[in-house]
Amino acid sequence: MSRCPGWEALDVRAAAPDGPVAFCADLGPASLLAAYRAGLYPFPAPDEYTRALNEVLYADQVQEGRIQLVGDESADPYAVSWWSPDPRPVLPVSAAHLSRSLARRLRNRLPWSTSLDRRFERVVRECRAGRVPQWLTEELIDSLVRLHELGHAHSVEVWEDGELVGGVFGLRVGPVFSMDSMFFRRPGASKVAVYDLAVRFAQAGGVLLDAQRDSPHVRALGCVLVPREQYVRQLRGTGPDSLPMPADTWPARRLAQPAPAADHVRTGKPR
Template sequence: MNTAPGEEPVAIGGRLDSATLLGAYRHGAFPMPAGSAAEIEANHFLYEDAVAAGTTVVLDSPLPDPYALTWWSPDPRPVIPYGRLAKSRTLMQKLRNRLPWTTTANESFGQVLAECRRDRTPVWLTEELCECMAELHKLGWAHSVEVWEGDELVGGAIGVGIGRVFAMETCFHRRTDASKVALLDLEHRLAGTGVTLLDVEWDSKASQRLGAGPVPRNEFLATLAHSSDPVLVAGGVEEARRLGFLPRPEVAP
């Protein structure tokens, strides 16, 4: 796990089900299940001191080893203000040059999730977490955006929307820039929902290139606490090339 020096989970253990996962999102936390015995052992090595110091809470857990599940709420939190997702010149040019892709939303959630999981290491998208995400999708909290080349799924993104915050969980591409197109499409489909922050959860060079910057955790949590309603993502089939001509989406007052 690529974490900054001194960064540690807010909790370990607990259970991984859809109700617990939704409750965690509502309070600004997200899970990182360990995908192997080696990762569990690494969690012991990395976080036992934080547990001993009381900065990381140990939750009651049905798991054989609570270190198999960690919960995170970084401070500061890397976020992208809604409407400020980065648009590179080359991507905009590519979109305008009659790119033959179409996009949809919530049409193939399971397929996008499976593609996001495929060939990833470490394996944080465990079967249990995927089952929870699928349940949140059925309940209207988790959403997918799909990018199609004909009938072939070439890119996509998964996220969870709560009130003014949309957490961009994971994405994938099978064609260059298809994941970026999925994220841009998602941003435009969130128009009028009241979302003001796109949460990228982890700070990284990739998230910074997307336009993410740090905000203090207390400010992030204050925005999250403003509303706990699910976010409705606009559906329909759209041409991806339209994204090269649309103005930046505006934040609703």
Template sequence: MTRLRSAWESLELTNAPAEGPVAFGDDLRPQNLLGAYRRGLYPFPTESVEQRFLNEMLYEPEVATGRVLVLPGSRDPYSVAWCSPDPRPLILVEQVRVQRSLRRQLRNASRWTTTADACFERVVAQCREGRSERWLTDDLVAGLCRLHQLGYAHSVEVWEDGTLVGGTFGVRVGAVFSADSQFTLRSGAGKTAVVDLVRRFAEAGGTAVDVQQDGEHVRLLGARPVPRARYVELLRAPHRGTALSTATLPAGRLAD
């Protein structure tokens, strides 16, 4: 993808809010998406007219002071919030944890295998299935699928006898992988996908997997809060990695 000057290059995160949006703008084209991920942001669109109105009402004062940016050229800016939490929850690849219960399950899951990039669009579709507040809008899905075609976005799949039962996806920026979402159709399958992603990313020379939003479920996998400034440093660091392995592998290996 040709690198053009991005609107994100004018964004200064030093005084940006630690919670909630740091910017608004409705451009979900792949180039703008990639520019945002490279600067440490991720999109949170809404399809709700009420939520758009609420975004404008709540954040208008911070937009007026310049603390929250509205991207130029947006026709419906408050339909997409861009977030960059401070601190940011990261799983360092050498510190990923497999809970005892998941380890037991994996040792007995002889019918489970994992892959990468086998069916990116299906994984994204499953991640938004049945969600009433659907942040994975059609425009965002189109942008992410294009990033996948260009080699920036990736998925990990968990299979049971050839049936897709879990998965995760996200965007790779150098030594960091920003994991956007996951789904589970069998108990433990979503966590298995995340652990498998971390293992594959480590083998490809990655440093950390960003899970975007902190919580007990990601803490159990080894996620720890990192200051936003440090996270941005990791994104900008020179990196020479290899491609993510797409081999079909037994899920049981993750218990070791």
């Protein structure tokens, strides 16, 4: 059994497609950002049972070197597993769209508006509420909030008459935005949040939204599966990290207009 000195030395392309790629207890902001840049995301054990189960299920693979240990030798690695599924569900920003029924609701003056980064921590905590297992631990939330303060993590909020009714949050890595979670309190609000994120990210030079793990829900958003190697190549491509996404609060009905993404990128103005 050996330890990888850091995320930059870990090549996820040779890892198993459907299990943890690594174990590492370090959920600090620097570790978190480096792992995302390498194509991984964390799944902290929400309780001691899950932590013990990680060790029971995967200790042999760790011993054989098929799953890496990363970071400080004194820390308990099995507290946090790190994943990089193959294939990876992604949504090209150019392919993002709303369903006809949801676009019709927005055109009929559904009183929603969208914003960027107005309530980042609130969106994260709304995404945690009622979820089982509760992988959004306090330690992870603290690091996400710090990365938000440093400009790496972002949220899109959906509002109805001043009430937060939906949102999505995640980390930006160059041309890729990795979506950690989303929530809704009105039907369709999380889909509007994702589409709004795609429009804003496209204007900032972004290429892909990463949904991390495949599911019927992310397929319904329009995600397609790509090989992990292709996803990692995209991560390592050039991207305008410093080009900010538009931070304005806009009426959501602009998203229901014909080809809003292309028009919005061209003019830089909401409809």
